Amino acid sequence: MDINKVIINRNKNIRQAMQAIDNASKKVLFIVDEDSKLIGSLSDGDIRRWILKNGSLDAGVDSIMNKNPITLNTKDLQKAMMIMRKKGITAIPIIQENRKIIDICFWAEEDLDCQKTINAKVVIMAGGKGERLMPYTSIVPKPLIPIGEKPIIELVIDSFKNYGCKEFFITVNYKKNMLKAYLEELDKDYKIKYVEEDKPLGTGGSLYFLKNDINSTFFVSNCDILLETDYADIMNFHRTSKNIITVVTSLKKYTVPYGVVNINSDGSINSLIEKPSADYLVNTGVYVVEPDVLNYLNDNEFMHITDLIAKCLRDNKRVGTYPISEDAWMDMGQFEDMEKMKKRLDR
Incomplete structure (x- = not known):
């Protein structure tokens, strides 16, 4: 690959670094100074930890970079794979004596893939009417709306299957x-079990019927979203954090399209800000869940998964979040979003 895609100048901010990581489809960047000399490295994990500390995305990359990245010279190239395995890193820059990068050795994709099998059970919520996608959904259920050559639910299944998920x-x-008929006709190497609701029970309430089927950490996903992220890393983060639920969130920047007025207590204007913006962590609709959570559910009780999370929080259970970039989340809940997803997947 073009190594310039994973090299970024120290004058860039963290928001720009997130964009660069997404564009390069690698998990690390290497930071250089004005003379193109290596001064540090920055991983997606470093950015995630910064976000979870409420760090500003406008901060410079040099404020959170690793200032002592592992490097090699051309004489020691044969040591690269051994060092990456030992240190748990995915890339090592090859530098000259003046610390200018001449190449980057990446962990071979086939070696990396073998580390990513998680084999967790996956619950996909596919019972909704998809009212925002009418009139399409008056004819076919939302999970069967095609995105390219496959319906969205098949793409969701494939994304988990790539990590060894088989149930x-x-x-x-x-x-x-209609949905069951389509899925049963597929030539598949995984198992599907249907949870049939006599009435809508919400994204939380329907989990009640899985009490006898799930006894280990599992994923829950809406049927209309795709994530371009590492599910194995999400699972590892969840377990390391000892969360009872981990919510996968996407960092979204929202801009108010108007000038905003701040007033004093007497009604006079204190300040006027033109089109202010703010960053929010938005729920993507993907969760990692411990089986103990199922004990909070009752038979035939409607409950959103957000209400289930609130119950856990009231009991002082640890609920965490795994943030991903805005570009790593694709949602087809509305027509505009569906068209964006199609264009992304056609690239």
């Missing part, structure tokens, strides 16, 4: 026979 539980209600 899927799909909650069905609206137009369930």
Whole structure:
């Protein structure tokens, strides 16, 4: 690959670094100074930890970079793979004596992939009416709306299957026979079990029916979203953090399209800010869940998964978040979003 895609100048900020990581599809950047000399490295994990500390995305990359990255010279290239395995890193820059990068050795994709099998069970919520996608969903259920050559639910299944997941539980209600008929016709190397709701029970309530089927950490996903991220890393983060639930969130920047007025207590204007913006961590609709959470559910009780999370928080259970970039989350909940997803996947 073009190594310039993973090299960034120290004058860039963390928001720009996130964009660069997404564009390069690698998990690390190397920071150089004005003379193109290596001064540090920055991983997606470093950025994630910064976000979880409420660090500003406008901060410079040099404020959180690793100032002592592992490097090699051309004479020691044969040591690269051994060092990466030992240190748990995915790239090592090859530098000259003046610390200018002449090449980057990446962990071979086939070696990296073998480390990513998690084999967790996956629950996919596919029972909703998809009202925001009418009139399409008056004819077919939302999970069967095609994105390219496959319906969205098949793409969701594939994204987990790539990490070794072989057991899927799909909650069905609206137009369930059509959805089940399509899935049963697939030539598949994984198992599907259907959770059939007699009435809508929400993204939390339908999990009640899985009490006898799930006894280990599992994923929950909406049927209309795709993440371009590392599910194995999400699972590892969840377990290391000892969360009862981990919510995968996406960092979104929202800009108010108007000038905003701040006033004093007497009604006079204190300040006027033109089109202010703010960053928010937005729920993507993907979760990692411990089986103990199922004990909070009752038979035939409607509950959103956000209400289930609130119950856990009231009991002082640890609920965490795994933030990903805005570009790593694709949602097809509305027509505009669906078209964006199609264009992304056509690249």
